[in-house]
Amino acid sequence: MRHVIALDVGGTGMKAALAGPEGELLYQARRPTGREQGPDAVVAGILGFAAELRAYGAEHFGTPASAAGVAVPGIVDEARGIAAYAANLGWHDVPLRDLLAERLGVPVALGHDVRTGGLAEGRVGAGRGADRFLFVALGTGIAGAIGVDGRVEAGAHGFAGEIGHIVVRPGGSPCPCGQRGCLERFASAAAVSEAWATASGDPGADATDCAKAVDSGDPKAQAVWQAAVDALADGLVTALTLLDPRTLIIGGGLAEAGETLFTPLREAIRHRITFQKQPSLVPAALGDSAGCLGAGLLAWDLLASTDRSEVTT
Numbered sequence: 001m002r003h004v005i006a007l008d009v010g011g012t013g014m015k016a017a018l019a020g021p022e023g024e025l026l027y028q029a030r031r032p033t034g035r036e037q038g039p040d041a042v043v044a045g046i047l048g049f050a051a052e053l054r055a056y057g058a059e060h061f062g063t064p065a066s067a068a069g070v071a072v073p074g075i076v077d078e079a080r081g082i083a084a085y086a087a088n089l090g091w092h093d094v095p096l097r098d099l100l101a102e103r104l105g106v107p108v109a110l111g112h113d114v115r116t117g118g119l120a121e122g123r124v125g126a127g128r129g130a131d132r133f134l135f136v137a138l139g140t141g142i143a144g145a146i147g148v149d150g151r152v153e154a155g156a157h158g159f160a161g162e163i164g165h166i167v168v169r170p171g172g173s174p175c176p177c178g179q180r181g182c183l184e185r186f187a188s189a190a191a192v193s194e195a196w197a198t199a200s201g202d203p204g205a206d207a208t209d210c211a212k213a214v215d216s217g218d219p220k221a222q223a224v225w226q227a228a229v230d231a232l233a234d235g236l237v238t239a240l241t242l243l244d245p246r247t248l249i250i251g252g253g254l255a256e257a258g259e260t261l262f263t264p265l266r267e268a269i270r271h272r273i274t275f276q277k278q279p280s281l282v283p284a285a286l287g288d289s290a291g292c293l294g295a296g297l298l299a300w301d302l303l304a305s306t307d308r309s310e311v312t313t
Contacts, residue, residue: 001020001026001061001062001063002020002021002063002066003018003019003020003021003026003057003061003063003065003066004018004019004065004066004067004068004069004296004299004300004303005017005018005019005050005053005054005057005065005067005068005069005104005299006018006019006025006068006069006070006292006293006294006295006296006299007046007049007050007053007068007069007070007071007292007295008070008071008113008116008117008291008292008294008295009033009042009046009070009071009072009073009089009113010033010073010113010291011033011035011073011088011089012032012033012035013030013031013032013033014030014031014032014033014045014046014049015028015029015030015288015289015291015292016028016029016030016031016049016050016053016292017029017289017292017293017295017296018053018056018057018061018065019292019293019295019296019299019300021300023124023293023296023297023300025289025292025293025296026061027053027056027057027060028292029049029052029053031045031049032045033045033089035088035089035090038090039089039090039091039092039094042089042090042091043091043094043096043099046070046096046100047099047100047103050068050070050100050103050104051103051104053065054104064104064105064106065104065106065299066106066299066303067106067107067108067109067299067300067302067303068100068104068106068107068108068109068299069108069109069110069111069116069294069295069296069297069298069299069300069302070096070097070100070108070109070110070111070295070298071111071112071113071116071117071291071294071295071298072086072089072096072110072111072112072113073086073088073089073112073113074086074087074088074089074091074112075158075159076110076111076112076158077158078109078110078111078112078154078158079154079158080095080097081095081096081097081098081108081110082094082095082096082097082110083096083110084158096110097109097110107302107303107306108299108302109295109298109299109301109302110298111294111295111298112154112158113291114135114137114143114144114145114161115145115152115154115160115161115294116152116290116291116294116295116297116298117135117137117145117251117286117290117291117294118133118135118137118144118145118146118147118152118161118249118290118294119145119147119151119152119294119297119298120286120290120291120293120294120297121133121135121145121249121251121284121285121286121290121294122135122145122147122150122152122247122249123147123150123297124286124293124297125249125284125285125286125290125293126247126249126282126283126284126285126286127147127247127249127282130147130245130246130247130280131148131149131246132147132148132149132243132244132245132246132247133147133245133246133247133248133249134146134147134239134240134243134245134247134248134249134279135147135249135251135284136163136236136239136248136249136250136251136252137251137252137284138187138188138189138232138250138251138252138253138254138255139188139189139190139252139253139254140188140189140190141164141184141188141190142163142164142183142184142187142188142235142252143161143162143163143164144161144162144163144164144239145161146160146161146243146245147245151301163183163235163236163239164182164183164184164188165177165179165182165183165184166182166183166235166238166239167179167180167181167182167183168181168182168183168186168187168231168234168235168238169181169185169186169231172185172186173185173186183231183232183234183235186227186228186231186232187228187229187231187232187235187254188254189206189207189252189253189254190207191228192206192207192210192224192225192228192254193205193206193207193210195210195224195227195228196209196210196213196221196224199220199221199223199224200213200220200221207253207254207257208253208256208257210224210225211225211257211260211261214260215260225260225264226264228254229261229264229265229268230268232265232268233265233268233269233271233272234272236248236265236269237269237272237273237276240269240273240276240278240279241276244276244277245279246279246280247279247280247282248279248280248281248282249282249283249284250262250265250281250282250283250284251283251284251290252284255283255284258283262281262283265281266281269281
């Protein structure tokens with residue numbers, strides 16, 4: 001069976017799959033990233049894991065993978081295939097595409113983790129059928145993916161979709177990016193956790209605890225939650241004004257609160273828009289498999305483009 005390798009590299013773990021022609025995950029596996037051993041060990045682990053997947057495919061499906069797709073965090077130069085920077089992995093300017101291609105002997109596509117997950121959500125997940133979508137992941141930080149006609153826009157320098165660094169509270173909390181008042185300082189899961197730990201007096205409290213307290217009617221929790229929703233709505237309306245998506249997909253840890261988040265967020269956006277069209281606001285559908293599915297799509301897209309170029313020549 002023809003298949004591709006799909007690899008999603010995270011800060012602590014790697015998720016991988018062999019994906020079939022329809023995007024189906026034929027085999028799945030996980031490994032620790034091993035970042036505590038240093039960046040060189042992380043790269044070696046990725047290459048070794050990919051080689052294991054190639055061997056598994058050859059043994060169980062009668063042929064090795066035709067291509068590979070890999071999603072990585074941080075700053076990614078997709079055109080050159082370079083993992084430029086990732087603070088949580090400690091690497092700089094790693095030519096990961098070429099290293100994998102040499103190890104596997106097949107073409108390799110490299111993508112940014114959030115944009116790759118957004119590609120999957122837009123094409124086969126919550127945004128299926130939408131010609132324009134915006135995927136926003138609310139995790140430790142906030143990042144997005146801009147979808148146009150089945151592909152995700154990387155931008156001229158690979159920074160497209162960094163919605164977490166829209167300034168929504170000028171002069172507000174300092175952000176590691178160097179600005180003050182960035183969206184992710186107020187509306188990420190990490191920001192809500194920090195605010196609720198302070199408000200509740202429990203240093204171990206997190207965003208999940210805050211959502212539960214909101215549901216139980218705790219006024220302190222409701223105030224913390226509404227402040228995050230208001231900041232998020234401000235950032236999203238800025239994005240909607242610029243991009244005019246048909247579907248707005250919200251994923252990440254904070255989205256797991258379900259309608260505790262989505263009901264007030266829809267209302268907050270509705271109150272802020274004037275001439276803009278309010279998009280369909282939906283939760284992400286693919287969970288933690290989005291990265292692998294997206295990496296598989298990158299690989300199949302790469303093969304399709306290669307096949308087309310061979311036909312034209």
